[in-house]
Amino acid sequence: MSTREILTLQFGHYSNYVGAHFWNIQELSFDYTGTVKAECNHDILYREGQTSTGEVTYTPRLLLADLKGSLNTLPSSGGLEESQVEEDLPWNTVEKIEEPAASKNEFLKDINDDISSNIKEKQYNLEQDVKTWTDYLYPRFHSRTVNVIKEYQHGDENESFDYSCSGRSLWKSDFGETFSDKIRKYVEECDSIQGFHINFDCTDGFSGLALGCIEYLTDEYTKSILAYPIVASHFADNNMSTEDEREKSTLRDSIRLVNMALSIEELSQHATMFVPLCTGEKGWRKPGNPRVFDYINYKPEQYYHSSSILASAIDTLSQKYRHKSNFHTMSDVCADMTGYGRKMAAASLGMPFAINESEYLIDHLNTTTKPLYTSITPSCKIATDKIFQLITVRGIPESYLKAPLKEAKEQMNLAAYRCSNVKEMFELYFQANNFLSATNVTVCEKPLELKTPFPNIFSDNLNEYGFVKTENQPQKVESCPVIAGYHNGNFMADMIEKLHRDVSRIKFAKLHKFKEQGLEEADYKESLDKLAEFKDNYEDDFEL
Structure with missing residues (x-):
């Protein structure tokens, strides 16, 4: 069977925060012992290569863009040691951009020293140490992955990369030509590429850069484009204390709003499917109140926190076409979700799926009055009727399904007791709760693994597997069950x-x-x- 590769593109600082968590989740779930059965086909997102010294490498099939000064300790060569950098075609000899030397935090030092056992056991102070997305990045990248925009300095108020037009102009420059060459190189390495994942900041200049790239991909390749226009959880100008600051904030809000509107309109023309994401309820003018997830305490002003939530959602949603036992492709998902020209869908997340450690799934679904998930699409309340949805559930053991026959008692009176697995029970639940709707459910056995450096944002009321505890004994949450979904309907x-x-x-x-x-x-x-x-x-x- 062919690999059905995907090329991932990341444009923008906050999207790279999300991406750092996403690639951490992938890499930290690898099993190098051969004793754990893998559910995901990692070759879909990763590519195997070889260094000039003959050493085999396994790196994300990824291109990312960020501004000068945003990489901190990560070199623009991707982080592999110079002697390990892969040999490539002559176009890889473009000008190298040297980042100023920066000191590594304790977590990065331990990775550098290859103290993997320490990383599992150690307590790091990443809430204070993380200043940019590279400060908690676990994997290292291929030498063509990192693309620095040297015309703009990260954090420079005078020459900020705030306008979509700036990004459009940049795409038409040498930067876009070099970037498209790198896309071509990745695509040529693939046996049967199924499409492109594109995550981008849709409120600043990266929106124009990403849309220029998406238009190029539409013209050049007949492959699916699944895009996530992302709105950050917080902006520095949200906290105003003077009238002058208020005026500047209002102007910046307007600029962000225009960039987002232009992004949505252009995506409706060129993307196969797109799903706006934000952990704020409103998403524009101000991100608004943070979305509430039971048993999670996160700070929206800390990108390290909020981006981990969006990364967990993207990882869960993509399981459907990365699962070894599933024959769906990204193209199938896009086709299923975008009938009637409805290319924009909403996304939801329930993390953790808050079932009690001593509770059966049948009882939880029968008695819960709360929605199973929270919308993570800005200014969007997901309807319950007349919708089409693709739901992914992970990490709920079959042993949690229902009581054995001799202990079932009242459960036997429920229609759901006839369900023989987790998938059937969720399908019955959505059939009963969503009027005139169609739901497709994917179930993954493995939970979301929450290994360091995933932020410690989970409640003390959870046990190590992410289930609600019955006893008040402190445990570190190592994994958790998750539910996530794509949803579409007239509510959009x-x-x-x-x-x-x-x-x-x-x-x-x-x-x-x-x-x-x-x-x-x-x-x-x-x-x-x-x-x-x-x-x-x-x-x-x-x-x-």
Whole structure:
């Protein structure tokens, strides 16, 4: 069977925070003993290579972009030692960008010294130590992975990379040409590539850069493009104390809002499917109140925290087409979710899936009055009726399904007692709770593993496996059951309507920088009109 490879692209600082957690989750789940049965086909996201000295490497099939000064201790060569860097074609001899020397935190020093046993047992102070996404990055990358934008300095207020037009211009420069060459090289290495994962910050210049790339991929390759436009959980200008700061924050909010609206409109033209993500309830103007997850305590102002939640969702959602026992492809998922031109879907996450350690799944589903998941799509309340959804559940053992026959008692009166596995029971649950809806459920045996450096954001009320404890004895949470879903239906029209309404209130005359960088008023208005037209795809098609 072919590998059905995926190439992952990451654009932007917060998206790289999410990506660092995502690749940590992958790499820390590898089994080098050969004794653990793997559920995922890691070759879908990883590629095998060889160094100039003949050493075999296994690195993410990944290209990422970030600004100068954002890498801290990670060299632009990807982090492998110079003697280990893979040999490549001549295009790899482009100018090297040397990052200023930075001191490594204790976690990175232990990785560097290959003290893997220490990492498992040690307590690190990453909440204070993490200043950028490379400060908790476990894997090392291929030499072509890291792409530094040297025209802009990370954290520079005077020359900030805030406008989608800036990103568009950058894509049309040598940077875009070099980046597309690297894409071509990765694709040529694949036996049967199934498509592209694209995570990008949709509120700043990285939106334009990513959209330029997506348009290129659409023209050049006939493969699926699954995009996650991501909104950060917090912005530095959210905390205002003076009138001047308030005015600056309002202007930046407007810029972010325009970038996001332009992103959604262009994705509706070029992506196969796209799913906006944010741990804030609102997502624009201000990210808003943090989404609430039972038994998780996280700080939205710490990207290290909030990005781990989104990474966990992406990892869980992608299990459907990375699972060894599943024959679905990314193309199948996109086709299932995007009927009637509804290319934008919502995502949800229930982490942990909060079942009591002494409770059976049948009783939990029968008695719970809370939703099983929380929306992680901004300004989006997921409907319960007239929807199509792909649900992935992981980490609930079959032993938790129902009581044995001799102990079943009242359980035997429930229709769900006839279910013989976790998949059937969830299918019955959604069939009973979602009117005029279609649900496809994927079940993975293994839970989400929460190994260091995953942040310690879980409640003391959980046991080491992420189930709610019956005894008050402190335990470190090592893994947890998770439920996540893609959802689509006419309810998505509300989000588009809110976005269109809010961005339409901004007068183009106030968008000086957009105009200076090439955005014409006629083109801007046309984009807003297309956004309104895209909403029409979500009109109710059901007849009762």
